[in-house]
Every structure is written in C-alpha cells, then in structure tokens.
Amino acid sequence: MLKSEFSLRRALASVVLLCSFGLVPTGGAHAATTDWDALGGRDVVTTFTTDAVNRWRKNPVLVQFAQTDDAKAARLVVFLVEQFCAETGGGCTYPGKNMTEAHKGMNITTAQFNALAEDLQFAMDAANVPFRAQNKLLAKLAPMLKDMKGR
Numbered sequence: 288m289l290k291s292e293f294s295l296r297r298a299l300a301s302v303v304l305l306c307s308f309g310l311v312p313t314g315g316a317h318a319a320t321t322d323w324d325a326l327g328g329r330d331v332v333t334t335f336t337t338d339a340v341n342r343w344r345k346n347p348v349l350v351q352f353a354q355t356d357d358a359k360a361a362r363l364v365v366f367l368v369e370q371f372c373a374e375t376g377g378g379c380t381y382p383g384k385n386m387t388e389a390h391k392g393m394n395i396t397t398a399q400f401n402a403l404a405e406d407l408q409f410a411m412d413a414a415n416v417p418f419r420a421q422n423k424l425l426a427k428l429a430p431m432l433k434d435m436k437g438r
C-alpha cells in the first residue's frame with residue numbers, strides 16, 4: 288500500500304470513530320440539543336400548553352380553574368411556556384410568582400396534581416411530543432407538588 292493511501296485510510300478511520308462517539312457534529316441524531324428542543328421549541332410548547340389549559344378548565348376535578356376566564360387562561364399559557372422553557376434548558380427566565388405564592392389558598396391535593404399532569408400528557412400526545420421529552424418535563428414538574436399541596 289502507498290504511504291499516502293495509508294494516511295488517507297487512517298484519516299477516514301478517525302473521522303468514523305469520532306462520529307460514532309458524537310465528537311463531530313453531524314447535524315443528525317448526534318447533534319446536541321436541549322430538552323426544550325426535544326419538546327419541539329416555542330411553537331409546539333405553546334400549542335400543547337394552550338390545549339392543556341383548556342383541558343384543565345373543563346376538568347371537573349380541577350375546580351380551582353372555575354374562575355379562569357379566557358383572558359386569565361391566555362396569561363397563564365404565557366407564564367407556563369416561560370416556566371417550561373426555563374425548566375428544560377431553553378434559556379428563558381420565568382417571570383411569574385413562585386409556585387407556593389401562585390397557589391396560595393387553593394388547597395391543591397395530590398389527586399388534583401395528578402389529574403393536571405394527566406391532562407398535560409394528553410395535550411403533549413396530541414401534539415406528537417416524543418414520550419421521552421414528555422417524561423423529562425413531567426419529571427421537572429413533579430417536585431413542585433410539595434410547594435403547592437394543601438397551601
């Protein structure tokens with residue numbers, strides 16, 4: 288084998304190796320993305336959050352949303368999208384009240400929290416959000432229950 292041919296083979300072999308370790312950005316499955324990107328970014332998150340808030344308002348278990356009119360619902364969607372973005376590495380700053388303050392006097396129960404999370408899952412399914420990305424968001428929300436339960 289010629290020396291130049293050998294070096295070329297060696298160079299190709301290292302590229303293949305680096306790609307398989309994800310060290311070379313390939314623009315495909317290896318490209319580094321955030322959990323926010325995996326959710327689908329702002330457009331998809333706004334779509335499923337709007338859907339989720341509408342489901343919450345219709346859910347008889349979630350009585351606390353009885354006073355949430357269309358204007359309040361629209362505002363809630365904006366706050367939730369920023370919160371989800373902040374929680375999943377999208378680089379946003381959540382502008383609202385903390386979870387204890389936001390839910391003061393609502394006496395939220397674990398069953399209600401689960402019902403809300405289930406509606407959110409239905410909305411994410413309807414928006415074709417990958418299962419793994421759904422679970423990552425839900426895992427970020429789960430610890431918030433302790434901040435709002437029974438307050």
Ligand code: HEM
Pocket residue numbers: 349350351352354355356359360363366367370382383384385389390393395399400403428429431432
């Ligand atoms: C992971 C769970 C939850 C998250 C991330 C969440 C997040 C939020 C946020 C960001 C706000 C707006 C805060 C602000 O105005 O500054 C809010 C308001 C509110 N939340 Fe939650 N919440 C959760 C669970 C619940 C549950 C379980 C209930 C009731 C069963 C509930 C009922 C409400 C109501 C009624 C409002 C006020 C909506 C309005 O303006 O009419 N939330 N929540």
